[in-house]
Amino acid sequence: MPAPPARTVLTHEDLLPHTAEPWPQPGAGRTADRWTALRDLATRDLPLVKLVEPHHDAAAILQDLGLPGPAADEIWAVWAAEPPFAVLTATQHDDGWTLSGTKAFCSGASLVTHALVTAETDDGSRLFAVDVGAEGIHPDGGARPWTGAGMRRAGTATLTFERVAARPVGAAGAYVDRPGFWLGAIGIAVCWIGGACGVAATLEAAADRLDPHGRAHLGATRSALDTAWLAIRGAADLVDDEDLDGVRAERLAQSLRAHAADVAATVVEHVDRALGPGPLAFDAAHAEHVHDLQVFVRQHHAERDLARLGSLEVIRDA
Known part of the structure; x- marks a missing residue:
């Protein structure tokens, strides 16, 4: 057999x-x-x-930081890896925050609806919520594809963010503190x-x-x-x-x-x-x-x- x-x-x-x-x-x-x-x-x-x-x-x-949890039809990821070769930066504008840069080790990038991501701010690393289907998020064409045998089915990718609208989740440092x-x-x-x-x-x-x-x-x-x-x-x-x-x-x-x-x-x-x-x-x-x-x-x-x-x-x- x-x-x-x-x-x-x-x-x-x-x-x-x-x-x-x-x-x-x-x-x-x-x-x-x-x-x-x-x-x-x-x-x-x-x-x-x-x-x-x-x-x-x-x-x-989200509960720890006083925000409502996922809806029944949403699937959330947490992308908090911060290797030196992929840096994501958050910038505050008059009408809110945007994220730009690269985020590595984004598991389920094509499967989830939302993600909590860490990004660098003037005050240090801070957590943000993003809609993964938002305009400005796409696979990083310059990144090496996942070729290892392990965890291939998890759909991990490196993503590029270009002025993606984001909502802060807690103050700087609140996620890890x-x-x-x-x-x-x-x-x-x-x-x-x-x-x-x-x-x-x-x-x-x-x-x-x-x-x-x-x-x-x-x-x-x-x-x-x-x-x-x-x-x-x-x-x-x-x-x-x-x-x-x-x-x-x-x-x-x-x-x-x-x-x-x-x-x-x-x-x-x-x-x-x-x-x-x-x-x-x-x-x-x-x-x-x-x-x-x-x-x-x-x-x-x-x-x-x-x-x-x-x-x-x-x-x-x-």
């Missing part, structure tokens, strides 16, 4: 069942439900959760854990035919994933029960993200060592999921994020 083909490019209709209804807001009493939904979706389809998670993150951001920023960062770590669960599913499916070494690898993946999920569930209870300040929220998020990144790498390695090259060579869906996960986890900045974690002030009861 031939292996199942890799999945097709995502469409607007793929997203709607997961975005039409609001999700529980993080820190509002049902955080575990929100993070469980992210994990389960990531287990099945990482590019899909790569677009669904920002929509619900945008809803949380709120504790909710770090709850959203934990949501990404939950997606990495879910993605690792999807990789481990290939090993679980082979459990009956594993030799003792293979069973040891399966045990290692279960240990990594079980303890990671216990940490996530504990964090969900913590953020629901306590009003975390910025430092505590950041420390929690940085620790969980580092752990989740390590777990993802551990699971991929154990599945590879247990099953050999077969799944990567002959199972298109598994190979695609592995590549998707490896690209997604690179949102963790490795030693740079660990150095930041090590620089945070000591919290005695952490």
Whole structure:
């Protein structure tokens, strides 16, 4: 029997069942439900959760900053990457703000209806809301196309903005200064854990035919994933029960993200060592999921994020 083909490019209709209804807001009493939904979706389809998670993150951001959330027929993105090779600038005019420049790593650029984007102002980085269908937004013809195997179905593009009308969302710095920023960062770590669960599913499916070494690898993946999920569930209870300040929220998020990144790498390695090259060579869906996960986890900045974690002030009861 031939292996199942890799999945097709995502469409607007793929997203709607997961975005039409609001999700529980993080820190509002049902955080575990929100993070469980992210994990389960990531287990099945990482590019899909790569677009669904920002929509619900945008809803949380808008609520935190006192603005109405997305309408039922809208799909929102959050484009906040600020690499040095792509700079977006906001300019205030008598009749409002406009954005000009380039924005990289715009996932779902052809699928979403609206986006929250960061742009440089005289006061520093600031968040703006834009209608993605507005005049003046188009693909950057000079940008390199996405050619990697991972996350190709997420439709990530570099976009050029030419005097695009935009609405400010909070003051300069408000987007990252709120504790909710770090709850959203934990949501990404939950997606990495879910993605690792999807990789481990290939090993679980082979459990009956594993030799003792293979069973040891399966045990290692279960240990990594079980303890990671216990940490996530504990964090969900913590953020629901306590009003975390910025430092505590950041420390929690940085620790969980580092752990989740390590777990993802551990699971991929154990599945590879247990099953050999077969799944990567002959199972298109598994190979695609592995590549998707490896690209997604690179949102963790490795030693740079660990150095930041090590620089945070000591919290005695952490």
